[in-house]
Amino acid sequence: MQLMPLLERLFPLGHSILRRDDVFSGSARTAAGEVTLIGTANRREVGIDDALQLAAAVLASTREHPQRPILMLVDTAGQRLSRRDELLGINAYFAHLARTLELARRRGARLVTLVYGEAVSGGFLSFGLMADQIYALAGAQIRVMDLRAMARVTKQPLDKLEALSRSSPVFAPGVDNYVRMGAVESVWQDDLAAALLAALARPAEGDRRRERGAERGGRTLACDVAAAVRAGEA
Template identity: 40%
Template structure:
């Protein structure tokens, strides 16, 4: 789906969303009473320092408001822009700042929901879609924390070995189905149904603690993460 179609399906009561330099910003109305703040990355844009700071500034302004309006983050990006300029200006720090801005908005009472409708990869994926309180996706989205050639360089395993592992172990594999199996993506929405109804249903569920590891265990994509995290917490509390 194109952004215009997504926004029309999400906000039947109207929306005002602008695009500049690959970034989205504005508001939409689920109904006459419910306003949703919107930010996003579109057009396969590779976010660098400037984009991360612009998005974080918008999100922090929302977090400072006393109203509890939810925040929807639309995502169709490349990976982070790893130019020499961006690296020298502290790309990793500004991406971390963006992720913490989303955490601050959630902490201030604004539900943060990432909607992945295109691609996203690496640090850009982690600092935007995955940093939201809830992450949903549309069919055809293509997330990857790390592509297999990059993973091969880091792990020193061959692409052939990683491809074989990706066939049976979702944590090794890019793609929507694999990220859903690990629990990273909470829901895959049906574009044949009004997206507004699916957003309302998600907002009607209480905000809870991070349950991605538990979802991964239930779906068979990450069988040990939840158990290990619980044991680490138990031991930390026992020695606190």
């Protein structure tokens, strides 16, 4: 889905965004009050300038409206692979963005992400994956690492990883697999404004991705391993 039709469906009461290239920020009205918007469009590859722009919007919202919810709208093909960004330390810029979001959370802001296009690699990890709750549209695509890249990193044959992806959502891309793993809470369809209001009304419950992944059969060991570590058994 394109950005502007999405905004119309999410915010029938109105919205206002400032867009530079395919990175934007702004605010919108809901029946529950104002929300801050940040995000990317057109499969934007997130670079250092984009990270600074998004971080500035988060800091401004935290300074002026510390308890206002922040909605992150994600459509990114990943981090920008350029010599300039790498030499300037893109990882530090992404860490800065992540820290601003953690500051917003500690000051009382709810962090909600909606993946409406693609969510890939560092472009997703740097801001969208920081949310308290992550949702996706039915046609969205999510993958933190392509299987071919995973094969290069893990030194495992591609055909082996492809076989594993057919039985384990941990190795497989796609919204449904991320729902099974507990990383995505649910898929939004039909009345998007009502879905957003329901998300904003949910009580804060901390990070329960491991528990949801276990309940849904997508991550069968993470919850037990974490419990064993906390108990000093591992």
